[in-house]
Amino acid sequence: MNFTERLRVTQQKRNSLLCVGLDTDLRKIPRSVRGSPDPVLQFNKQIIRATRDLVCAYKINLAFYEAMGGHGWRTLHRTLSHIPEDVITIGDAKRGDIGHSSGFYAFALLEEYRFSACTVNPYMGMDSVAPFLKNTSQGAFILALTSNPGARDFQHLKIRGAPLYEHVIRAVQRWNTKQNCGLVVGATRPKDLRRIRALAPHMPFLIPGVGAQGGDLQLAVRYGCDAHGELAVINSSRGILYASGRGDFAEAARTAAITMRDEINAHRDRFF
């Protein structure tokens, strides 16, 4: 099954477009788990246990684990082992290098860690992305329009009337011969999101920036989904992980995840 279909089936079966971002910051996790030998793992385990029936995917930003040193590699591996088999895992690594080196990154992410998909930076072009697209069932979400202030610096520059990110999207459409490409699309500007969905009507979108980064959930659903109200992966990290800073963090995360999943589904019912 190609990655796009795999995502669709997962979203249908679990009736959820919600993705929880396990961007776990040691400094932010509650005191109650800080005494554990591996507090980040302990925290992640409890978050996963509390939310695993509510999500279509977990996204793990590798920056947080790299910053932990050699230890982080083990924590990441063990975290992944607690995620149910039928949930999509996204290695949010934003990698990209010349083809040969990208091949090593793809090996690490897709074969060592066995992520279902990862995020990739397009700046170096096709040969830098290709190694991530080798296995049909595993996908790559390519950065198109991101939700940070720096997105304005280059992504919006106009080339023959269209912003750079549109050129990226058109290229990714061409690369998508195995139906395993997706796009990272920040939800901060709904007008852009609508336009991007029109350009890539059948592609999975990873939409961060809803919640802590100030995106609007309703518009993310309305313009981020495909015509069936699917294929948008709507990520929330801090809003769920740190819903409570105390011992009840897992229940609070569950409550926050239920609220968000249901809100997304209410918008889907309304628009699709």
Next chain:
Amino acid sequence: MNFTERLRVTQQKRNSLLCVGLDTDLRKIPRSVRGSPDPVLQFNKQIIRATRDLVCAYKINLAFYEAMGGHGWRTLHRTLSHIPEDVITIGDAKRGDIGHSSGFYAFALLEEYRFSACTVNPYMGMDSVAPFLKNTSQGAFILALTSNPGARDFQHLKIRGAPLYEHVIRAVQRWNTKQNCGLVVGATRPKDLRRIRALAPHMPFLIPGVGAQGGDLQLAVRYGCDAHGELAVINSSRGILYASGRGDFAEAARTAAITMRDEINAHRDRFF
């Protein structure tokens, strides 16, 4: 001392612009070290010992070490411990994320590993690069024009008459308030290299693609250096690491490094 000055002093003191890329591929190292408990470390140690008086810098592409699993982290740390204090170390990681996450990558590369500099992808703009520029004495080489085929896909797209990579260079000039920015510039097209040096006359350039990737050494020196014949960091990986595939690999690497350093210096004498 700011990073640009630090690089200049190192190049003057060692009379070398040569950078050896420790992109060590387990499958390519000679049988004689493969029996060691950590063959990549053993290989790197011997390469460093054989070349450490000949270079201004070592560049380590993190992809190769990530692909080794948890083990790779340790090998990387230990490799770094064998590099003399007064040689520049470049973490070739091509990272980039929203500011907060980039901060974690910067921490890992510049504080955990203590690289002198690292490579960064500009696609996400200023806040994604800023965390790598916090310490004046440590630098970031930002991808401008790369030497792979995919460079054509986006880097050469014209925006108001100038290719995207020129817009990146102009932005990096603005960000360079601490004199610790550099650029990654592929050596495959000398005309481009000359133009880029004119745009950024005082900035360090990391120039890969000389040797295995087919660049021309003479042109890399002539157009990659600043007006003093300095600030180009000319990288060779495979041409030095695998100069011999047998037990004499370290001596062969030394010979190859001497040849390349001297050839670079001959071109410097001629043009500067």
